[in-house]
Amino acid sequence: MGTFQIEGGHQLQGKIQPQGAKNEALQILCAVLLTSEEVRINNIPDIIDVNKLIGLLENLGVKIQKLGKGSYIFKSDALNLDYLQSEQFKKDGSGLRGSIMIVGPLLSRFGKGYIPKPGGDKIGRRRLDTHFEGFINLGASFRYNKEERFYGVEAPNGLKGKYMLLEEASVTGTANIVMAAVMAEGTTTIYNAACEPYLQQLCKMLNSMGAKIGGVGSNLLVIEGVTELGGCEHTILPDMIEIGSWIGLAAMTKSEITITNVRWEMLGLIPTTFKKLGITIERRGDDIFIPAHNDGYEVQSFIDGSIMNISDAPWPGFTPDLLSIILVVATQARGSVLIHQKMFESRLFFVDKLIDMGAKIILCDPHRATVIGHDFHSSLKATTMTSPDIRAGISLLIAALSAKGTSTIHNIEQIDRGYEDIEARLKSIGAKIERIA
Structure with missing residues (x-):
């Protein structure tokens, strides 16, 4: 200690x-899982929580190249999805609350996402209901293993856009649902969405990758699903x-x-x-x-x-x-x-x-x-x-x-x-x- x-x-x-903004970085790093193309991110802070997430992505198979202080290239073209079922993943994911945001991108691109109950600050109850209710609204099935404290969502037939009214304007919840919805079939409407600068930045990045997200900066997001996303360059606030x-x-x-x-x-x-x-x-x-x-x-x-x-x-x-x-x-x-x-x-x-x-x-x-x-x-x-x-x-x-x-x-x-x-x-x-x- x-x-x-x-x-x-x-x-x-x-x-x-x-x-660079810690809370934005955790969202942006998870978004690299949405494409097989290269994503360059600048102004990444060199802090424990962010470095833990970078390590988790690397263990998942993301190719990572450090260009200089705070600048990296990520390429998620050959992921090892078996890692999601490993004991190492349970250890890596449970030590970081931001790890919850890998679920949306994985669900969107591969039809399944898993995460152990994430850790983080001991500042009271921080529910994950908003995340998983959003995924269920998009057509995913949900399961929770109480014994192993492990969450899973699956959508083998793909996700479908839907209107949803969030119970709370959760920043990470909104980010996770947005990342799941960008490649869902049809239109997704999210009301009572968080509109923090971190979320605005995520939406701008996703749009630069080819997503179609309207209402950025407001609490009403409209997302038209696309079939795939490409690479981009993004600088964190x-x-x-x-x-x-x-x-x-x-x-x-x-x-x-x-x-x-x-x-x-x-x-x-x-x-x-x-x-x-x-x-x-x-x-x-x-x-x-x-x-x-x-x-x-x-x-x-x-x-x-x-x-x-x-x-x-x-x-x-x-x-x-x-x-x-x-x-x-x-x-x-x-x-x-x-x-x-x-x-x-x-x-x-x-x-x-x-x-x-x-x-x-x-x-x-x-x-x-x-x-x-x-x-x-x-x-x-x-x-x-x-x-x-x-x-x-x-x-x-x-x-x-x-x-x-x-x-x-x-x-x-x-x-x-x-x-x-x-x-x-x-x-x-x-x-x-x-x-x-």
């Missing part, structure tokens, strides 16, 4: 480039979760930081939400400039004067992946804020570690926490803690960088799952952080 030692309480300065993390880091450490090449048009409510905490965010071309908040930052209130409430929602609402960052930033704000995590019931449980550091937080229930900001009148105290998941991990790291003294964070593999070469990038802007094996 890896460990970070962090000497906090230092102001940082400089430029930082966000990595900068990771908006990382961008939000660096905004929070700048505010908490009173640092002057420029976040470069952020693709502003894809950030949605992220800048607006951080501004609600009083953080100054300047747009400079396609960069974000955060000045040093030496006088702190003040939480806004609603028009009627009531306490600010920040909650997550499906896109274009505020992403749940950044609520942990917002909560940490609020601990040093001037004023109070209610954080409402609607989508995952265990994601706020890391606040006990912040309370140990001296933060004033009332955990109301598994979904809500009230934060009373210190306004920097007292700093957080350095401590020893363990990272429970990716987003809580980066939030605790930001807290440690703002706290005076030396903090220790164990289980940093959780952070490595989502953040590329993080200690070197933080050191480049002045952070004092060391990785201890």
Whole structure:
């Protein structure tokens, strides 16, 4: 189990480039299974979760050529489908939640797809019903082996397009159904589809491969099935979760930081939400400039004067992946804020570690926490803690960088799952952080 030692309480300065988007990469990589032709993907982040998926694809028989940092060519012209029944596949697939998205492409192209119950963050229940109900709507049969915790879908006679209303606007669920439907016979209509930038990017990539997907960017997708897809080249967006993390880091450490090449048009409510905490965010071309908040930052209130409430929602609402960052930033704000995590019931449980550091937080229930900001009148105290998941991990790291003294964070593999070469990038802007094996 890896460990970070962090000497906090230092102001940082400089430029930082966000990595490629983790959540987009997991979808895009699965889409290479839809064609036998070459697919080139650029800006792939070098992180544990993505590398695990690349390894799984390689074990499945995908030919992979690395061209340079973040750029690969994939060719799925001779897949070993027997791998899907192997013990190695059960091990590979169960260690990564994103592995669920290989099922749609395999079902679409080969009429069958299998996956062990996938792993990932321990942040509460994350149902897979949307995925499999979508496949069933397209004509696939479904089975689940409880003893082996193994899912399977089969459509030996092919898939047929259908209208469906999704029970929830699941991003990965929508992506999986879209990939299954692109070569289904007839027209598929998906209402209440997710419309996150990751999903938009997937649809644009599939259209460049020859798919016919209409309504991209809306919650109503219309897909006309085609008989085959070809190759393409695709570049992954900068990771908006990382961008939000660096905004929070700048505010908490009173640092002057420029976040470069952020693709502003894809950030949605992220800048607006951080501004609600009083953080100054300047747009400079396609960069974000955060000045040093030496006088702190003040939480806004609603028009009627009531306490600010920040909650997550499906896109274009505020992403749940950044609520942990917002909560940490609020601990040093001037004023109070209610954080409402609607989508995952265990994601706020890391606040006990912040309370140990001296933060004033009332955990109301598994979904809500009230934060009373210190306004920097007292700093957080350095401590020893363990990272429970990716987003809580980066939030605790930001807290440690703002706290005076030396903090220790164990289980940093959780952070490595989502953040590329993080200690070197933080050191480049002045952070004092060391990785201890």
